[in-house]
Amino acid sequence: MAQSGNRGNSQPRWLFPFVVTAIFCLSVLPLGRLAATGIASAMQGGARQLLSDPALWQAVYDTLTTSFFGMIAAVLLGGGFALLLTLFDIRGKAVLGFLFMLPTMIPPQVTALAWIGMTGPSSALLKALGLAPPLGSPQPLYSVGGIALLYGVQNAALVYLSLRAGLLALPRDAVEAARLSGASSWQVLKDVVLPLSLPGLAAGAAIAFVSCVGNFGIPAILGIPASIYTLPTLIYSKFAAFGPGTFADVSLLSGMIAILSVVGLSVEERVLRGRDYRVIGLSGQVAVFRLGGLRYPVEMALWLTIFVILVMPLTALVASSLAPAYGVPLSPATVTIKAYEEILFRQAVTRTAFTNSITLSLATAFGLLVVTVLTGYFLVRGRSRFAPVLSALAEIPYALPGIVLAVAFILLFAAPIPIVGISIYGTIWIILIAYFSSFFAVSLKPVVSAFRQLDPSLEEAARLSGAGFGRRLADILVPLVAPAAGASVILVFLIACNELTVSALLWSAGTQTLGVAIYNLDDSGSFNLAAALSVLVVIMVVVMMLALELMAKRLPKGVVPWRS
Amino acid sequence: MAKLILNRLSKTFDLGGRPAVNDVSLTVREGGFLALLGPSGCGKTTVLRMIAGFEQPTDGSILLGERLLADASDMVPPEHRNMAMVFQSYALWPHMSVAENVGYPLKVRGISGEKRQRKVKGALSAVRLESFADRRPADLSGGQRQRVALARCLVTEPDVVLLDEPLANLDRHLRQEMEETFREFHARSGATMIYVTHDQAEAMALATDVAVMSEGRLLQVATPEEIYARPEGRLVGGLVGQGAILSLPSPEGDRRHLDWPAVQRLLTAEGDAPRADILVRPQDVEIAAEGAAVTVLSVLFEGERYALRLSLPDGQALRAFSRRPVKVGEALSIVIRSAWRL
Numbered sequence: 001m002a003q004s005g006n007r008g009n010s011q012p013r014w015l016f017p018f019v020v021t022a023i024f025c026l027s028v029l030p031l032g033r034l035a036a037t038g039i040a041s042a043m044q045g046g047a048r049q050l051l052s053d054p055a056l057w058q059a060v061y062d063t064l065t066t067s068f069f070g071m072i073a074a075v076l077l078g079g080g081f082a083l084l085l086t087l088f089d090i091r092g093k094a095v096l097g098f099l100f101m102l103p104t105m106i107p108p109q110v111t112a113l114a115w116i117g118m119t120g121p122s123s124a125l126l127k128a129l130g131l132a133p134p135l136g137s138p139q140p141l142y143s144v145g146g147i148a149l150l151y152g153v154q155n156a157a158l159v160y161l162s163l164r165a166g167l168l169a170l171p172r173d174a175v176e177a178a179r180l181s182g183a184s185s186w187q188v189l190k191d192v193v194l195p196l197s198l199p200g201l202a203a204g205a206a207i208a209f210v211s212c213v214g215n216f217g218i219p220a221i222l223g224i225p226a227s228i229y230t231l232p233t234l235i236y237s238k239f240a241a242f243g244p245g246t247f248a249d250v251s252l253l254s255g256m257i258a259i260l261s262v263v264g265l266s267v268e269e270r271v272l273r274g275r276d277y278r279v280i281g282l283s284g285q286v287a288v289f290r291l292g293g294l295r296y297p298v299e300m301a302l303w304l305t306i307f308v309i310l311v312m313p314l315t316a317l318v319a320s321s322l323a324p325a326y327g328v329p330l331s332p333a334t335v336t337i338k339a340y341e342e343i344l345f346r347q348a349v350t351r352t353a354f355t356n357s358i359t360l361s362l363a364t365a366f367g368l369l370v371v372t373v374l375t376g377y378f379l380v381r382g383r384s385r386f387a388p389v390l391s392a393l394a395e396i397p398y399a400l401p402g403i404v405l406a407v408a409f410i411l412l413f414a415a416p417i418p419i420v421g422i423s424i425y426g427t428i429w430i431i432l433i434a435y436f437s438s439f440f441a442v443s444l445k446p447v448v449s450a451f452r453q454l455d456p457s458l459e460e461a462a463r464l465s466g467a468g469f470g471r472r473l474a475d476i477l478v479p480l481v482a483p484a485a486g487a488s489v490i491l492v493f494l495i496a497c498n499e500l501t502v503s504a505l506l507w508s509a510g511t512q513t514l515g516v517a518i519y520n521l522d523d524s525g526s527f528n529l530a531a532a533l534s535v536l537v538v539i540m541v542v543v544m545m546l547a548l549e550l551m552a553k554r555l556p557k558g559v560v561p562w563r564s
Numbered sequence: 565m566a567k568l569i570l571n572r573l574s575k576t577f578d579l580g581g582r583p584a585v586n587d588v589s590l591t592v593r594e595g596g597f598l599a600l601l602g603p604s605g606c607g608k609t610t611v612l613r614m615i616a617g618f619e620q621p622t623d624g625s626i627l628l629g630e631r632l633l634a635d636a637s638d639m640v641p642p643e644h645r646n647m648a649m650v651f652q653s654y655a656l657w658p659h660m661s662v663a664e665n666v667g668y669p670l671k672v673r674g675i676s677g678e679k680r681q682r683k684v685k686g687a688l689s690a691v692r693l694e695s696f697a698d699r700r701p702a703d704l705s706g707g708q709r710q711r712v713a714l715a716r717c718l719v720t721e722p723d724v725v726l727l728d729e730p731l732a733n734l735d736r737h738l739r740q741e742m743e744e745t746f747r748e749f750h751a752r753s754g755a756t757m758i759y760v761t762h763d764q765a766e767a768m769a770l771a772t773d774v775a776v777m778s779e780g781r782l783l784q785v786a787t788p789e790e791i792y793a794r795p796e797g798r799l800v801g802g803l804v805g806q807g808a809i810l811s812l813p814s815p816e817g818d819r820r821h822l823d824w825p826a827v828q829r830l831l832t833a834e835g836d837a838p839r840a841d842i843l844v845r846p847q848d849v850e851i852a853a854e855g856a857a858v859t860v861l862s863v864l865f866e867g868e869r870y871a872l873r874l875s876l877p878d879g880q881a882l883r884a885f886s887r888r889p890v891k892v893g894e895a896l897s898i899v900i901r902s903a904w905r906l
Contacts, residue, residue, distance in 0.1 A: 455653055455655065457651040457652075457653050457655035458655050458657060460616070460618055460642070460649070460651070460655065461649065461651060461655035461656075461657075461713075461716075462657075462668070462672075463617075463618075463641070463642040463643050464616060464642050464643070464645070464647055464648055464649050464669075465643075465648075465668050465669035465672050465716070465720075466643045466644070466646075466669055466672040466673055466720075467643060467668075467672045468643055471672060475668070476657055479659045480657070480658070480659060
């Protein structure tokens, strides 16, 4: 029977074409264009020149080493936190968990600036404390090790969440059965809990690796000054030195990043596939092991870690923003809020960036919501056999690093749009469309979970009451998924407002975003202005995360990414 | 209003799979109260959802009087059928008050102001919930929610009211009270009602007609009395009322109602004549001085009497009631006053 012939289906006829068109434009079209250019230039032999360039192989090598060591750091940090906070009787778990999540939500270029402010000879903080190394000594973070360390800090929460989800899914009776068999706490941990939670750890490591490969902010700020290029920064520098072969080169480079990401993500999928035993028995509550006399030292260690990875860098960032100029020691006499006045009231560039980022993020968050409410409804209620394919296609753009997507949209819109003949390249519209594509999955997920939770009979009752689709949407469906829709708006706004990777390639004069503004200020040496702007961004992030935290009770499970 | 006609209705969910509903033909008379009875998974809910318009038949048609509601190629969407439904989960909208829930069908029809208020009030008073108008569904008990759902059906004077196992989530005491409310509702509204249930006692108590389904097929439609006294086939006999089905040599002729001499002949008959299923209700089994020999398998005290399971010499089980206590293993002699060949 034809899809649209079944009017027992509650959806109007236009919904299926609408969803297919949306997903085609936001996912299939840009990525298809990228793949087509990549393959075409590889066929024409353009690849040979690129592949024989030693700089490329150096970049591949640096990408892999920084990502690998970053992954190791993330596994150590995130894995340790997940095990300790989930399995043991630590006090203040909720606060520790929330603080541990913060570095992930802070944009990478801000993290990099904060750490630069904390180390090296020009650190305002170290100077104020009288601990700064002598002038002329190298900044230790401008190195492969420094990049890897910050990758670790930035992505530790991904490992934390993945392992924690695995630990929480452990059947409680498996632990209890082992205890009744006479195993000690330590034996239960070693023989039951850790083997069963290994897939979660491996999956977390894979996601962290993919995230490192696609990271732009950290290697842009730490790597470029030391001439260390990763694949994303290499793409950026190719664009900066625009030439005839640029499009072919960057499409091949993006293809390489995409392949690395797909390999990582398929590792994740593979290790998580064997996890279906979680449905056996009661789960959701892991037996808490007692630390006994070790509790105090372990808690100290956890708080010390939070202090080092979060409090110190942020303090350094604040200190840098209050110093009158880069390198000037900070003391009660020299403290000034001039940098804040400058970025908020004087500099046209930063004010434009604020306006752009906030407008773009609001437009993306609310615009996407309209698309995702309809798409989510279709995917959950549509009974379409295409639903699994469509939801997989909707996921891909967010799973791929932002830089790949940015390149795809440049290729798509470099020439004027056929038929209408308008060029949106270099305007704010190309950033908006790229945001729509990139954050589609972020916006869709909470809405889909909300629709899944909704009893279908609530809508059926409205149908029998005589309400048509639009009426049901307005009166019944939207009010009932409203909390999740709110979370979706905040999440998209939060991520879009802080993003740098997509807009770094797509911006031009007048369309810079906050991420771009921070990067450019630092690049031009106005470190204190970049720091001040970063402080404002961090405050915004924390406020929005707290708002989501407060909403969390009314939301379906899994909507707030850092709560499991 | 008019009668509801299901004409050779079939529904297959996956292409080539077993049909969930198979060639069901049924006429519900105007103002009738039909119970669709069957074990879970028999297709009764699918029939109900096709009548409501949530599923489209893959074959056959549904008519309300002269009007074609659905066939395999076309169908009237649920929002244009003027039907109402009470769902198993009640399906009250949590973000609306009781009065808003009840008034929603009127709001959709563009009825507003004083007229809507009056109708909502009337519907709420019919289910004795006037004082709850401003509450949220979450603040109500299960029985009260059910009554709100009923009031929402009442308010638009629908042609057909569908009830999908509406008592499944209620406790025994509330069930009786709600059964009373349903009967009252039926008498007051005069709507055609279709009631899906797997509980035969509920079906018998409420409906004017009972339709028994199994594995997608309609087995029998009749009044409760008829279906109890003269069930068609082993499945209906086993599903409706209490009783035991004995496998005995086929009685001669086409007699279906058997008295004791006839049963006694079958019980003592020898040889391998073709066998027939004979339904024996427990109240028709009498403990008597002279009759067939049986052994007591189990005894259950039910308050007003004892329910016995008895075993015939060839091992077939039989149910009976007894006023006096008997012991397990005791040998008795019984007379079967009446039996029914299925």
